[in-house]
Amino acid sequence: MTKAEHPRASGRSPRGGPPAWRGVVWPLLISAVALGALIAVLGFGLGTPEDLPGSASPDAATGGGGTHPSETILRVTCALAAVAAVAALGGRLARRLGQPPVIGEIAAGLLLxxxxxxxxxxxxxxxxxxxxxxxxxxxxxxxxxxxxxFAVGSEFDVAELRRSGRVVGVVSQASMVVPFVLGALSALVVYREFAADGIGFIPFAIFLGTAMSITAFPVLARIVQESGLARRPLGTMAMACAAACDVIAWCTLALAMAVAGSGGPWGAVGTVLLAAAVTVVVLRVGRPLVRAAERWADRAQVPVAARVVFLLLLAFSLARLTDVMGVHAIFGAFLAGLLVPHRPGNRMTAVQTGIDSLNRKLLLPLFFVTVGMTVDLTAVTGRAGLLLAGVLVLVVAVVGKLAGTAVTARSAGLPWRTSLGLGVLLNARGVTEIVVLRAGLEAGLINQNAFTVLVVMAVVTTVMTGPALDLLKLSHRRTSAAPGAETASPVTGEAKEKELV
Amino acid sequence: MTKAEHPRASGRSPRGGPPAWRGVVWPLLISAVALGALIAVLGFGLGTPEDLPGSASPDAATGGGGTHPSETILRVTCALAAVAAVAALGGRLARRLGQPPVIGEIAAGLLLxxxxxxxxxxxxxxxxxxxxxxxxxxxxxxxxxxxxxFAVGSEFDVAELRRSGRVVGVVSQASMVVPFVLGALSALVVYREFAADGIGFIPFAIFLGTAMSITAFPVLARIVQESGLARRPLGTMAMACAAACDVIAWCTLALAMAVAGSGGPWGAVGTVLLAAAVTVVVLRVGRPLVRAAERWADRAQVPVAARVVFLLLLAFSLARLTDVMGVHAIFGAFLAGLLVPHRPGNRMTAVQTGIDSLNRKLLLPLFFVTVGMTVDLTAVTGRAGLLLAGVLVLVVAVVGKLAGTAVTARSAGLPWRTSLGLGVLLNARGVTEIVVLRAGLEAGLINQNAFTVLVVMAVVTTVMTGPALDLLKLSHRRTSAAPGAETASPVTGEAKEKELV
Structure with missing residues (x-):
């Protein structure tokens, strides 16, 4: 998408007024600060943790006074507003530095x-x-x-993956296998430092291999778009490879979870078979069913509220299903997204986009903050062994992904510069890696220190993508802009801004 | 608003297809049932109440397994969907019976x-x-x-209240004072049956007087609209009277809360003075401030998410403020609404309307269910004393409001039929009464039995409005419809349907 098509997304308001980012950050910050002061004055700050929401139960209602649900509601909303404001600030700063906004949002979470x-x-x-x-x-x-x-699943284009040719097939497999094997091998070295207590070597090695071989499809898509590669062969090829990698990575992650969770090889086999069966059933049976429901909903003019509830129930119930099965809730959410693919002009898609837009600005930043609360860099920097392990992980991740992809692409007949560019693009790990790491931490596959080191790896590999593309002179920002578009700095984000009307 | 302006709101789809209410109810019901079955199969139904959300804290995250936040999320969403579906069903049924939908939603809550x-x-x-x-x-x-x-406050038209003439002033005061005095007097009879333990007579009497003299402005507005009275003198006069009544009723309710909560006459005086001061400050200082912030947000193109957060923070912080002050959270929310009045075509109003639309369909039904869970008709019907007290309350409420208003309006020079119509309209108590009763129950002013009886009174007085208007032949449904509009049954709601795009 070129700048000319998205005049509002240029980071400046059309009339040449103040930069648009002020519009996001200041009202939130000002209101948060103002309300913080108000609340402090009211002595609101010192509640006991026990009396959280329970007080609002109807049985207790007649008791009168005591605890206040209004306090909980305000507390949660204030924290939400503060986190959203800091994340928005981080996102805007990252965009100014030529980085994808999500890096700034993650960084904001880490810094908190x-x-x-x-x-x-x-x-x-x-x-x-x-x-x-x-x-x-x-x-x-x-x-x-x-x-x-759920949104990632909705945006996932299965058809495009099928259309992509032989080169994509070979490259994507290599760009997955090389870092996976290298990662699994490096598990031999870092097992003692990084594995959570009581976890076996096999699931840990599978998980580390997966963590190394992740490619962040959403972040990649945005980088491809922002660097003007979206309509060039390199861009589409990178997107197709990333999509294929995503699928394989989710499978190996599920495998690691299954092996770790089921306490035995037979249990793991059972979980994997069950997961595969559920996936096939959900996609084969669910997709036409959901599509039929969607068409019917359009005919019957089902209101927005019912659609919202339907989408939430779909995402949450499949998330719960995979959670119960012993793989993580994220798989079910992704599966649910596959059931409701984005279609331009579709009413359900409009509702989904609205949910997604609010979610990315309000709730997802909370996830980054929970990640940030678990990452403690100070615990890592003091210990030489951990630092060395961290460096090893970073080198293996970059070399495995970048070199593995580039060499395979070159031997499949692509020119060197394009091959390197593909490697650089697929090396971006972004949010997907963070999600995978958080799942591994929650499933007891890795310990806190490993989580910290791997989060740093994810951030570094994502941050290096833009500059590396510039270095290879593969960034086509100016050439892709339509004639007549103002010659704004390339760093003020050209990414599309998803917005509710 | 005439039918011609809202072709979609006729209860039938424009092409003459199936009635639109099917569109709301069935998808929710079907998905709720299907998911219920799914969940039952997964053995999801039997969690322990203790492990609610606490498990998701980041400190516990490394423990792995144990409790599942995904379960809580799904449970809450399922309950929400089920309640919303039943409420939607109740609302549609009520509309079919010629009643305002909110009566069906309340009834659904009671029936659960x-x-x-x-x-x-x-x-x-x-x-x-x-x-x-x-x-x-x-x-x-x-x-x-x-x-x-918050939405009620936003829709409250202070300017219209100022414009309304002498008759409205006299009638509204009388329509408030007569039932209030009668209610306070009847408190002498029912104090022993209805007062909560340990509550003094004065606050109880003030509360009962208030409960008798409530007029439901939102429900009234809808009834006036649906019966085609919106542009006739009777309709506008009833609306103005109801608005004035609302203001007085909120004041007396706050007084009852203050007297009950502060444990002494001086404390009550302090609370009342504080509440008055806060109200004046919020309206005088806050209104221009919020208006300036709104204009600036329009200029700076502040995105929807930030506006949502701003509105939520405004509503929740003022609600918390009045809660802390010892009057109920609803006052603050209403005050916050006054700060952001609805303006046609305004961007903030569009966001507010979106929030309100989702809220009325999803969260407000939950409130009706919490009310329904507290109302136990079986506990009342078995006891003669309670039944008698209930009949007394109902008679006093209807006679006080209806006769009080009608007689005053007649003596102020209005014809008899209009005077009676005004009384009938102002006698509708609707949700406002339920909100007031719930607040009284929570503040320990009335006991469960009184709550039940008064809720019944609220429902009966609201239900009788439509038929009573028909009896007086004051309903102008057909004449108000624009020429060319289809002659649909008057009971299929002509009310405007608030919808997100």
């Missing part, structure tokens, strides 16, 4: 954690992740994650 | 409670208000109530 702000000013945690509202905020972060994976 | 379904099939509570998800559902119900009051 014990690595920076919470380490320096422990009281800040009470603003961004208050103790008493934490259960509810964590739940909302989980909702944000599920809805994000 | 111990009076009917929960009394006959106790297990049904696990579907509509499951034990383990109850804290969160109650919290969401509270959010629904606050957002409802």
């Amino acid at each position: 954690g014990p690595s920076a702000l919470a380490g320096l000013v422990p009281a800040s945690t009470e603003v961004f992740f208050p103790e008493s509202a934490r259960p509810l905020l964590s739940l909302l972060a989980q909702v944000g994650l599920i809805l994000f994976m | 409670g111990p009076s009917a379904l929960a009394g006959l099939v106790p297990a049904s509570t696990e579907v509509f208000f499951p034990e383990s998800a109850r804290p969160l559902l109650s919290l969401l119900a509270q959010v629904g109530l606050i957002l409802f009051m």
Whole structure:
């Protein structure tokens, strides 16, 4: 998409007024600060964690007074607003630096954690992740994650994957296998440092291999778009490879979860077979059913609220299903997304886009903050062994993905520069990696230190993509802009802004 | 608003297809049932109430397994969907019977409670208000109530109230004072039956007077619209009177709360003075501030998510403020609504309308269910004293409001039929009464039995409005329809349907 098609997305308002990012950040910050002051004056800050939402039960209602649901509601909303404001600020800053906004949002989450702000000013945690509202905020972060994976699934283009040719098939497999094998081998070295207590070597190695071979499809898509590669062979090829990688990576991640969770090889086999069967049934049976329901809903003019409920139930129930099966809730959410693919002009897609837009701005940042709260860089920097392991992981990840992809692409007949470009693009790991790491941490596959090191790896590999493309002179920002478009700085984001009307 | 302007709101799809209500009810019901079966198969139904959301905290995340946030999320969403579906069904049925939909929604909430379904099939509570998800559902119900009051405040037209003439001033005061005095007097009789333990006579009498003199502005507005009175003197006069009544009723309710909560006459005086001061400050200082922020947000093209957060923070913080002050959270929400009045074509109003639309369909029904769970008709019908007290309350409420208004209007120079019509219209109590009663129950002013009896009174007085207007031949449904509009049955709602795009 060129700039000319998205005049509003140029980072400046059309009339040449103040930059549009002010519009996002300041009202939230101002209102958060103003309300924070108001609340502090009212002595609102010092509630007990126990009396969270339980007080609102109808049985207790007649008791009168005591605890206040209005306090919980306000607390959660304030934390949500503060987190969203900081994430928006981070996203805008990242865009100014020529990085995808999501990097800034993740960085904002990390900076709020014990690595920076919470380490320096422990009281800040009470603003961004208050103790008493934490259960509810964590739940909302989980909702944000599920809805994000739901959107990723919706945007996933199965048809395009089928259309892509032999080169894509070979390259994507190699760009998956090389880092996977290297990652699994490096597990031999870092097992003692990085594996969670009581986890076997096999699931740990599968997980580490998966973590190394992830490609962030959503972030990649945005980078491809922003660097003007969307309509060039390199761009479409990278997207197709990334999609194929995504599918394989989800499968190996599910495998690692199944092996770790089922306490035995037969249990793992059973879980994998069950997961495969559920996936096939959901896609074969569910897709036409959902499509029929969708058509019927259009005919019967089903209102928005019912559509919202339908989509939420679909995403949450499949997420719950895969969670119960012993693979992570994210798989079910992704599967649910495959059932409701985005269609331009479709009414259901409009509702989905609206949910996704609000989710990315409000709930997903909460997920980044929960990640940031778990990442503690200060715990890693002090220990030489961990640092070395971290460097090893980073080198293996970059070399495995970048070199593995580039060499395969070159031997499949692509020119060197394009092959390297493909490697650079597929090396971006972005949010997908963070989601996978968080799932591994929750499933007890890796420990906190491994999580921290791997999150850093994810951020570094994503951040290096833009500059590396510039270095290879593969970025086509200016040439892709339609004639007549203002010659704005390439770093002010040209990404499409998803917006509710 | 005439039918011709709202072709979609006629209850039938424009092409003469199946009635539109099927579109709301069936997908929700079908998906709820299908998912219920799915969940039952997965053995999802039997969680422990303790492990609610707390498990999702990041400290516990590394533990792995154990409890599942995805379960809580799905449970809450399922309950929400089930309640919304039943409420939508009730609303549509009520419309078919010529009643405002909100009556059906309230009735649905009551029928889910111990009076009917929960009394006959106790297990049904696990579907509509499951034990383990109850804290969160109650919290969401509270959010629904606050957002409802916020919307009521936004739709409240202060300017129209100022414009209305002498007759309105006299009639509204009389239509308030007569039932208030009668209600306060009847408190002498029912104090022993209806007052909560430990509550003094004065606050109880003030509350009962208030409960008698409530007029439901939102329901009234809808009835006026649906009976084609919106552009006739009777309609506008009734609306103006109701608005004035609303203001007075909120004041006396706040007074009752203050007297009950502050434990002494001086405390009550302090609370009342504080509440008055806060109201004046919020309206005088806050209104221009919010208006300036709104204009600036339009100029800076602030995205929807930020506007949503801003509106939620405004509503929740003022709700919290009045809650802390010892009057109920609903006052703050109403005040917050006054700060952001609806303006046609305004972008903030569009966002507000979107929030309100989703809220009325999803969260407010939860509030009706929490009301329904507290109302137990079977506990009342068995006892003669309670029944008598209930009849007394009903008679006093109807006679006080209807006769009081009609006589005053007649003596102010209006013809008899119009005067009676005004009385009939102002006698509708609707949701406002339910909100007030719930607040009184929570503040420990009335007991459960009084709550039940007064809820019945609210429903009866609202239900009788439509038929009474028909009896007086004051309903102008057909004459108000624009020429060319199809001659649909008057009972299929002509009310405007608020919809997100």
